[in-house]
Amino acid sequence: MKQSLSKLGITLFSAENRPKMFYILAFAPFPLLAYFYFDWPFSLIIPLYSFLLLIIKKHKLFSQKESSPLQKPLGLLTVVASFFIYYLIAPMFPTAAFYGGANYAVYILGLFLWFFDIHALREAFSPIFLIVATISSSIISDALEPFFTPYFPYVTSFFLAILRTTGMQVTAAAFNPNTLVLHTSRGILPVAFAWACVGFDSLFTFTIILIITLSEEPTSLKTKTLWSLIGIVGTILVNIIRVVIIFLAHYFYGYEVGGRVHYAIGYVLFIGWIIIFFYVFSKRQIVSQRLMMLHTKFWKKLAPSSRKT
Secondary structure, X not given: OHHHHHHHHHHHOOOOOHHXXXXXXXHOHHHHHHHHOOOOOHHHHHHHHHHHHHHHOHHHHOOOOEOXXXXXXXXXXXXXXXXXXXXXXXXXXXXXXXXXXXXXXXXXXXXXXXXXXXXXXXXHHHHHHHXXXXXXXXXXXXXXXXXXXXXXXXXXXXXXXXXXXXXXXXXXXXXOOOEEEEEEOOEEEEEEOXXXXXXXXXXXXXXXXXXXHHHXXXXXXXXXXXXXXXXXXXXXXXXXXXXXXXHHHHHXXXXXXXXXXXXXXXXXXXXXXXXXXXXXXXXXXXXXHHHHHHHHHHHHHXXXXXXXX
């Protein structure tokens, strides 16, 4: 029995299979995370994207040397310790999620130490930095809230103008500058704006993902700047669309349906936007060529008409 287990261990952790086992173990927490956070899917976005970053680095990891005999126990100990990180940070940050970003960051660090030479940690930097940076989003959000709260009436006025273009009967509340009153067929329905509704968390998360992704790309600074602006502007527009959809749901279907839409729509739009943006970004050369072709065709069609005039 011991010999069989020993042979199995040698086979699984051989030089050929070591990277494969690394990826299997790196993905292993996701069924557990999906079970715990079925009602809170946003918590899965960062660990999932971090895992995707590791897949992107696959060719680099396959060329890494095996960890030393002294390093392996340290890595295994770090992996085991990752399951208990929550109990260290929960007293300081009550909003910390059980086996959330902090645990996963330590878990990935442990796997790198367990499987690969110490130099492979350079490849671990971006996914771990992504996780740690996003963990801090709630802390940063809480710190910024007092500074931006005085500007909420401007946000309310902005959305008041947008909502009126949809045909909704909506007015600003006299009793609260951060509340809009929907005049529905069922009666008056006040809906208040809160800091969580502004979309700072999604914008911060997208920005961190964008920074990490672009840092891995060997493109020019001009290209990175252009796509950063496209990404950030797109995220802001997605947040505006999210708020409008929530108000439409409240207006036509009431609080109950509006509340359900409020809960789900942010995740759907944000995840959808990330997929669309990075897919288009990966095909940016093809997109650029097609835009140039359309630009050329447009000016060729415009040229004869301009000569006639």
